[in-house]
Amino acid sequence: xxxxxxxxxxxxxxxxxxxxxxxxxxxxxxxxxxxxxxxxxxxxxxxxxxxxxxxxxxxxxxxxxxxxxxxxxxxxxxxxxxxxxxxxxxxxxxxxxxxxxxxxxxxxxxxxxxxxxxxxxxxxxxxxxxxxxxxxxxxxxxxxxxxxxxxxxxxxxx
Numbered sequence: 510x511x512x513x514x515x516x517x518x519x520x521x522x523x524x525x526x527x528x529x530x531x532x533x534x535x536x537x538x539x540x541x542x543x544x545x546x547x548x549x550x551x552x553x554x555x556x557x558x559x560x561x562x563x564x565x566x567x568x569x570x571x572x573x574x575x576x577x578x579x580x581x582x583x584x585x586x587x588x589x590x591x592x593x594x595x596x597x598x599x600x601x602x603x604x605x606x607x608x609x610x611x612x613x614x615x616x617x618x619x620x621x622x623x624x625x626x627x628x629x630x631x632x633x634x635x636x637x638x639x640x641x642x643x644x645x646x647x648x649x650x651x652x653x654x655x656x657x658x659x660x661x662x663x664x665x666x667x
Contacts, residue, residue, distance in 0.1 A: 517545065523584035535584070553590050560591040561602030598639035598648050604629065 523538050555563055567588045574586035596602070607625035612618055639648045 512545070551587055553587060554592050555589040556592045558589075558591055559593050559596045559602055561595065563589045563591045565603040596641055596648070600638040600640070604632075 570586045610621040
């Protein structure tokens with residue numbers, strides 16, 4: 510089928526193919542993508558994260574998503590660009606924690622991970638990390654209250 514230029518528009522995110530319940534078909538996505546390659550546009554702006562977070566994400570995922578080795582089998586990494594200004598704070602934008610656990614049972618793995626998350630939360634409070642206040646946007650010390658939504662925890666699902 511021949512498609513007249515400017516007559517077709519579609520939006521897709523191959524990374525969303527992880528949601529099988531949405532009947533995502535990565536192979537079909539890649540076939541359509543190849544067919545319409547000439548007019549392809551990538552949306553790379555990120556309006557939520559500060560540059561330091563995206564620098565870390567881009568660095569890690571560029572290594573994990575090997576587009577040459579898995580062409581068609583997984584989504585390629587597309588670097589994101591922060592549209593927010595850097596947040597003026599001495600606190601690191603990303604903190605890694607945890608590590609290999611010498612346990613066999615899933616329940617034990619979850620307990621080790623829960624301990625690591627709790628230790629990080631305590632470290633954030635005790636070391637008085639600065640976060641962006643969710644209301645004012647200004648820097649302030651992290652508190653141990655439910656109103657602090659300036660930090661997040663990403664964890665592997667085993």
